[in-house]
Amino acid sequence: MFITFEGLDNSGKSTQVQMLAEHLTRKGHRVLVLREPGGTEIGERIRTMLLDKNNISMTEASELFLFSASRSQLVKEIIKPALEGGMAVLCDRYYDSTTAYQGWGRGISLEVIAAINRYASDNLVPDITFLLDIPIKEIEKRILRAKKNNDRMESSGLEFYERVRNGYLDLAKKESRYRLLDALQTVDDIHDAIWEILAPSIEKHIEIENEKKI
Ligand code: TYD
Numbered sequence: 001m002f003i004t005f006e007g008l009d010n011s012g013k014s015t016q017v018q019m020l021a022e023h024l025t026r027k028g029h030r031v032l033v034l035r036e037p038g039g040t041e042i043g044e045r046i047r048t049m050l051l052d053k054n055n056i057s058m059t060e061a062s063e064l065f066l067f068s069a070s071r072s073q074l075v076k077e078i079i080k081p082a083l084e085g086g087m088a089v090l091c092d093r094y095y096d097s098t099t100a101y102q103g104w105g106r107g108i109s110l111e112v113i114a115a116i117n118r119y120a121s122d123n124l125v126p127d128i129t130f131l132l133d134i135p136i137k138e139i140e141k142r143i144l145r146a147k148k149n150n151d152r153m154e155s156s157g158l159e160f161y162e163r164v165r166n167g168y169l170d171l172a173k174k175e176s177r178y179r180l181l182d183a184l185q186t187v188d189d190i191h192d193a194i195w196e197i198l199a200p201s202i203e204k205h206i207e208i209e210n211e212k213k214i
Helices: 013-026 041-051 060-084 095-105 110-120 136-146 158-174 187-213
Strands: 002-007 031-035 088-092 128-133 178-182
Touching: 002 013, 002 095, 002 158, 013 031, 013 088, 013 128, 013 187, 031 060, 041 060, 060 088, 060 095, 060 110, 095 110, 095 158, 128 158, 128 187, 136 158, 158 178, 178 187
Parallel strands: 002 088, 002 128, 031 088, 128 178
Antiparallel strands: none
16 A cells, blocks of 8 residues: 655644554554655755755756656655555655645646656555645744754745645545545544544455465
């Protein structure tokens, strides 16, 4: 199974990815956790370039191609082989981030983005995508609370985030693989909701594995 997590920065995605990975591992599944951009040697170098605040002259097209280049490495080198080997792959962001951030956020043509997403991902579509939806006001609070130095992407402003959020909500409406979660709930409640959604497919997987053993 290929499961992706999407949402704005500080929406709590990474915590949920870790909790789900631990839960799946306890149930005996082999799990691989990844995050975008990065995850390969080339991808990590691209990540540094993308998040570096000194790269103020980066064009929107460069940004789009760099995120996509990192993804291409990750799909070919890591994700596809892992899925073929029977692992569950959990990815913190995938090509919907490009649709939401570069498409809705920066304003690049959604048609262009869809074509590049398909190409860079080698047509690999997630089985299920969890969207942790959060109001912009709450994001603002969390950024202030964290008091960390914002990276290049995080310096794009709240109006940018509003557009990105709308992009995600549009994807959630259109794509049947989407499951919308309220990120204002407690960490445990969000995890329970995720587990409840996944439980039927996980049980089915266990049945199939057991049948193979018989
Ligand atoms: P990261 O520190 O990994 O943020 P997070 O923990 O929120 O995922 O930085 C990734 C940043 O890159 C984040 O601001 C979202 C952005 N991004 C895009 O703009 N397009 C993309 O295709 C991807 C994968 C990420």
